[in-house]
Amino acid sequence: DWTPTSFVETTVAELKDKIGDEKVVLGLSGGVDSTVAAVLLDKAIGKNLYCIFVNNGLLRKNEFESVLDQYKHMGLNVKGVDASEKFLDKLKGIEDPELKRKAIGNAFIEVFDDEAHLIEDVTWLAQGTIYPDVIESVSATGGPSATIKSHHNVGGLPDFMKLKVVEPLRTIFKDEVRRVGRSLGIDDELLGRHPFPGPGLGIRILGDITAEKVKMLQEVDHIFLEGLKRWKLYDSVWQAGAMLLPVQSVGVMGDERTYEKAVVLRAVSSTDGMTADWVDLPYKFLQETSNKIINGVKGVNRVVYDISSKPPATIEWE
Numbered sequence: 001d002w003t004p005t006s007f008v009e010t011t012v013a014e015l016k017d018k019i020g021d022e023k024v025v026l027g028l029s030g031g032v033d034s035t036v037a038a039v040l041l042d043k044a045i046g047k048n049l050y051c052i053f054v055n056n057g058l059l060r061k062n063e064f065e066s067v068l069d070q071y072k073h074m075g076l077n078v079k080g081v082d083a084s085e086k087f088l089d090k091l092k093g094i095e096d097p098e099l100k101r102k103a104i105g106n107a108f109i110e111v112f113d114d115e116a117h118l119i120e121d122v123t124w125l126a127q128g129t130i131y132p133d134v135i136e137s138v139s140a141t142g143g144p145s146a147t148i149k150s151h152h153n154v155g156g157l158p159d160f161m162k163l164k165v166v167e168p169l170r171t172i173f174k175d176e177v178r179r180v181g182r183s184l185g186i187d188d189e190l191l192g193r194h195p196f197p198g199p200g201l202g203i204r205i206l207g208d209i210t211a212e213k214v215k216m217l218q219e220v221d222h223i224f225l226e227g228l229k230r231w232k233l234y235d236s237v238w239q240a241g242a243m244l245l246p247v248q249s250v251g252v253m254g255d256e257r258t259y260e261k262a263v264v265l266r267a268v269s270s271t272d273g274m275t276a277d278w279v280d281l282p283y284k285f286l287q288e289t290s291n292k293i294i295n296g297v298k299g300v301n302r303v304v305y306d307i308s309s310k311p312p313a314t315i316e317w318e
C-alpha cells in the first residue's frame with residue numbers, strides 16, 4: 001500500500017544507494033515539487049546536496065528573501081543567487097511573449113550553469129519532475145525542466161545538462177507530493193502555494209518589461225494575494241494573480257485629470273491548469289481590493305476583473 005511514510009522510507013534508501021558519496025545540484029523554484037524533492041535528497045545525502053535558488057527579478061514581492069529564509073530554516077544547503085539585473089537586461093525592449101520566455105529561459109540556464117560550475121566534482125542534477133511531467137513530455141508548464149526542453153537545440157548543451165539526472169518524484173502525482181511534503185514536516189503554507197509560472201511576472205506585464213513596471217505589479221499582486229489570504233479565499237482558488245496592461249486610461253483625482261495604467265485581477269479554479277473557470281469572488285472583496293490598489297499603488301488608476309474561462313482564455317495573458 002502506498003503511504004507517504006513508506007514512500008519517504010524507500011525513496012531515501014534508494015537515493016542513498018544510487019548517489020553514495022557523490023554531489024548533487026538542484027534548482028529550487030519556491031514551488032512544491034522542487035522543495036519536496038530537495039527535502040528528500042537532504043534526508044538521504046545531507047550536505048552533498050547543493051541547492052540553488054535564483055532570483056530572476058520577476059518573483060512576487062519579497063518572495064526571494066522570504067522563501068530563501070524558509071529554505072535555510074529547513075536546514076537545506078541552499079545558495080540564493082540574485083540575478084535580477086541580468087534578467088532585466090536580457091529582457092530589455094522585448095514585447096513578444098515567446099521571445100520573453102526564451103530570454104528568461106536562456107538567462108536561467110546561464111546563471112544555473114555558472115553556479116553549477118562552482119560546485120567541485122558535482123555529478124548529479126536533481127529535478128522535481130512529477131509523474132504528469134513525465135507522461136506529458138511536451139508541456140508548456142513545469143518550471144525549470146520545461147524551460148530547458150525548449151532550449152535544447154540552441155548550440156550544444158550547457159554543462160549541467162550533461163550530469164546524471166535524479167528525479168525522486170517521477171512516479172507520483174501532485175496530491176501525493178503534498179502528502180509526502182506534509183509527512184516530511186514541510187510547512188502547510190508552502191505546500192498549499194498556488195502554481196506560479198517559471199517566467200513569473202515577466203508574462204504578466206504585457207508589452208516590454210522594466211524594473212519600474214515589475215515593482216508596480218509586485219505591489220498590485222501583493223495586495224490581491226494578501227487579501228485572498230485574509231478573507232480565507234486563497235485555498236479555494238487554484239491560481240490567482242494580476243496583469244499589468246500596456247494601456248492607460250483617464251481618471252480624475254480632485255480637480256486633476258489622470259492618465260494612468262490599468263491592471264487586471266485573475267483568479268481561477270482548476271484541477272490541472274488545462275481547463276479553468278474564473279472564480280466568483282465576493283463583490284465586497286473585489287471592492288476592497290480595488291480601492292486598496294488604486295489608493296496604494298502609484299501609477300494605477302483602474303482595476304478590472306477577468307471573467308473569462310479557459311478555453312479559450314488561457315490563465316496567463318501571455
Ligand code: XMP
Pocket residue numbers: 101140141142143144146195196197198199239273274310313314315316317318
Ligand atoms: P495557461 O496560461 O497556458 O497556463 O493557461 C496554464 C498553467 O501553466 C502556467 N504557465 C507556465 N508555467 N512556464 C511555466 O513554468 C511558462 O512559460 C508558463 N506559461 C504558463 C500558468 O501559470 C498556469 O498555471
